[in-house]
């Protein structure tokens with residue numbers, strides 16, 4: 593397995609108390625595989641990713657337990673210097689907002705070239721040629737001229753392509769894309785997503801794709817992990833989830849996707865709000881919002897039940913959910 597997160601806990605100490613952002617998350621991604629991580633705002637998707645990348649804000653963040661195995665090595669046990677090497681060359685991250693992730697005072701060519709100079713010891717000239725090649729690869733028109741331009745001189749979609757190029761430069765085994773297309777308009781979103789999926793296949797990378805959008809997931813992901821209040825509530829191959837969700841929260845997310853054939857109808861929304869992470873309710877954290885909740889849900893926290901060999905659901909009533 594390329595990456596295996598096991599029982600990860602992350603909390604933030606703030607003035608108001610301790611926010612339990614990640615509460616025992618486990619997920620895995622293999623080479624050439626795409627794992628989509630879904631869930632409402634605040635469910636811990638980004639914090640989990642930051643822990644994997646080793647870029648968590650510590651303090652106020654603190655890893656409360658768990659393992660992050662990358663090719664069998666626990667990243668949490670590495671020294672910062674070793675960790676930095678892994679981060680540069682073996683895993684890379686693509687953020688939502690390219691403008692703040694890229695350096696505004698360096699040309700995009702210089703930023704790309706620097707990767708090859710610093711990590712590969714390339715000459716300036718070779719590094720520059722590589723930069724143009726990469727910009728071509730992510731389909732920046734007139735790449736050879738545009739290497740001299742600065743990030744602000746590109747459109748949002750083109751900037752996102754440049755960030756993808758940066759992430760790809762050292763051909764990492766794992767890429768984490770945290771809502772890579774959220775800031776773009778819909779047509780550009782699809783182009784950038786297609787490009788990312790194509791490169792992922794070509795380079796046989798593992799890809800963790802964090803998104804709110806179940807719509808894009810069907811085409812690109814192999815597996816889905818659904819997060820709620822810092823836990824994985826359902827984990828399954830993508831087609832299984834679309835056929836029949838095994839958790840009421842997943843069902844709620846699926847029902848909230850706008851559908852062309854239901855134009856004009858009011859869009860379904862899951863009732864209520866996610867819990868306060870400083871005060872997560874006992875039992876199942878989703879129970880206050882769950883249309884299927886019974887007494888047991890308010891007292892006993894469900895484990896991740898094995899639905900089948902490839903699938904888990906943290907719902908006491910996953911069978912009922914599966915059967916509609």
Ligand SMILES: Nc1ncnc2c1ncn2[C@@H]1O[C@H](COP(=O)(O)OP(=O)(O)OP(=O)(O)O)[C@@H](O)[C@H]1O
Nearest residue numbers: 604613632633634635636637638639640649652869
């Ligand atoms: N530096 C920080 N200090 C305090 N709390 C934090 C910090 N970073 C994240 N959190 C908290 O951790 C929780 C999980 O945040 P996270 O960013 O992982 O959510 P998310 O699932 O990525 O949401 P979104 O879809 O909005 O990006 C949130 O309640 C957030 O407020």
Ligand SMILES: [Mg+2]
Nearest residue numbers: 637638639770
């Ligand atoms: Mg996030």
